[in-house]
Amino acid sequence: MLLKVEQLSTHLNTRAKRVKAVEDVSFEIDRGETFCLVGESGSGKSITALSIMQLLPADICSHPSGRILFDHRHDDGRIESVDILQQSESSLQTIRGARIAMIFQEPMTSLNPVFTIGEQITEALQLHRPETSLREARERAIDALRQVQIPSPELKVDEFPHRLSGGQRQRAMIAMAMACEPDLLIADEPTTALDVTVQAEILRLMKELQTKTGAGILLITHDFGVVAQMADRLAVMQHGRIVESGPASQLIRQPQHPYTQKLLASLPENLPKADRKSSKSAKVVVEVQNLEVHFPVKKGLFRRTVDHVRAVDGVDLTVKAGQILALVGESGCGKTTLGRAILRLTEPTGGKVMFEGTDITAMQRRHMQSFRRSMQVVFQDPLSSLNPRLTIATALIEPMQAHGIGADKDERIARAEQLLQQVQLTADSLWRYPHQFSGGQRQRIGIARALSVDPTFIVCDEVTSALDVSVQAEILQLLLELRDERDLALLFITHNIGVVEYLSDEMAVMLDGRIVERGKTADVISSPQADYTKKLLAAVPRVKF
């Protein structure tokens, strides 16, 4: 066994309380094996990884029980089984980086922006192998970059991190981790911040490197699609404990524990599709004609406009009442800008937006106010979508007041209570502040705020991408219910194909500010026409065996 974790407990002690982050966790990883830890946020999976690396601050963390046995391969080839929890800091340094390497979620912040890629790789190399000369270390750094398939590694080795794309940065991170040929690679959500097509490449790369070096991989993720693709064995964590573990194929096909069953059932592709009655009226609510949003690029002393960034470049769309149109695309394709331009939160530079037959593109601010009532938006980030200084009551009542809904304060409060009921929150939530709610609850409040002015059209901008799968399932079901109840037209912006399949009636695929494919969701998914759509759909990791 390469790594054997036995009854590990990790407690985090803050001033006020003691958090049992990891309780009684046991698992094993063999050489050449990929072991996945799956769980929702706060389940203790990252803390487990950090405990193995001993990267938690010593003054707040303690291990009341457990052992972490690791086969430490010394430089002379001797293999000794050591308990990581008993090691001194200096002997940990010979293990960390050299024998156990780690890659993190956010490639933006895990590379030091003031050093070149090459310097960061050679530093790790020289630290663990002091006999390596500078020239040799540089050669090996270029080799490592070549291994992770970064184009022209001889040039990229001297680049600073900000000159690389997100995917390339994650490749560089992997190159750094693999440069010292570790026996165990711990990857903490390595692809969560990346687009699906990039994710597919990175996952393929990790598999290739594993077969080449025979390293064991501990992969931490929340995404069952990734698990299905990568894992040999997996363990499901909840509240700091492993609730179920076993071979991946078996566990995904026949989950035993109710929590695992619930998690798998929450995946958008597994959600029961309700038969929905077709919309009462097929009235066109929003019609977008040849919409353009170009941002000027200004340069020089006089800030002359030298070029334009074409964020949205000639888009046509229609959304009908009672219909959900999904807008799919990878990061930077302009889908969020398009959503904002339709609401005129960003001013369009060309084209037209027709709302219920009225052109609102050039409308004056004063007239626009009355249209705002009918067009609402729900945002991605549940942390920043509510004003932290205002109670939920104020957040819900203020828009009503601005549009003259409800006669007096009492009536508005009654309405706000009703809205909260509709999004399945209790009425006493009214007098709380946003930070007292969980992410999913805040997203419900965001929806309630959008509904407070009785809109006919709502833009949902990545509303579920910051949420756990089980919460995501609840929110998606809620949106469907509300749509049926109120005959809403929804523009659902997302990058998650599973969600699109479950939720939408029609979909549009966006690339570089243009729509490359449009049609009924079922048709597009089953027989994509555009090359990009084909590539996108092929990259989506699916839970199928």
Place this chain on the structure above:
Amino acid sequence: MADSIDPSQGFARRVLRDTFARTSARIGLAWITLLLLFAVFAPFLANSHPLLISQGGQLSSPLLAHLSPGDVALLGAFLLGVGLAFVSKLSWIKRIALYVIAVLAISITANLFITPPKLTIYEQYREAQKIERYDWVIRAPIPYSPRDYQRDEGDTGLEQPLAAEQRRHWMGTEANGADLFSRMIHASRIALGIGFVATGIAMFIGVIIGGLMGYFSGWVDMVGMRLVEIFEAVPTLFLLLTFVAFFGRSLYIMMVIIGITSWSGYARYIRAEFLRLRQQEYVQAAIACGLPLRSILFRHMLPNGIAPILVAASFGVASAILAEAVLSFLGLGLVDEPSWGQMLNQAVQSSSFYWWMAFFPGGAIFFTVFAYNLMGEALRDAIDPHTHNGG
């Protein structure tokens, strides 16, 4: 999850309660309150005019007779403030409006109807007491006015605390022979006034200009930034010098000039905050909900962007006090009015060091600046909802 919050409690009230739940903020507040009491009751605490004398069976109060219109207005404003804070059940806005109107009325009437005698002779009471002309006398706790140079005591000057046997000077005397404690008490008026008013002016201008710059950006931001740069290039000291030359030495002009030359810092802070906040999703949501501009600016953006301003303001009050001290030190301050900076100036003269002239005013400046910083810090934490109620 933490407890729900009582809906009847406003934001301001909750913030105030949380601010002063802290010991450090309470200490700061206690010091500032003490200074405020000193400032308001200065004539009753330190005055050469006796509070009450009985001369041949007739009672009279020279102290009351010599009160200036300013003293009376200050007293009236203070008592009115205390009264309104405890008695009235009006709303905040109404209370503040009522207060401002009443204070204006009081100061105007005081200026019209109160005319203290032009000529004041401080020595007469001491001389009269020596030859036992009075039946009995009640004097202020510190029986010296700030400008009582005690010419009757002969050649007085800088004297150590409690050096003279017959006269009791708790903090010694200054260069002209006036009691230092008395001057310290009266100087707290200038320190408090210049701190509050100058910072108030600077914050008011800074928040408005910075807020507009940050919210509208584009050409408003361009014009605003140039304005900020112009005001940052104006040397405060030379401007003050010029104004002193043209309009004479006036406390009010000093306040206004310190105010209008120091708003640029606040404007920069608020602008940066607003630029950041404008991209926040709750502000976007507020725009999407069609809320009026006033609400977006003052309900959704300002309370979330005010925290750095309040911390800056606590330093601003401190630096306004220091600015006044510097001016007085350079001899540009008020001529005869006591001020802490002017007293510090006398600490080192002709190569001797008079420790009491440095220790007491320096200590007062230090504690005042420190108190504002403590309160600013507590205020910042109270405004941030993440620091209380757990998360």
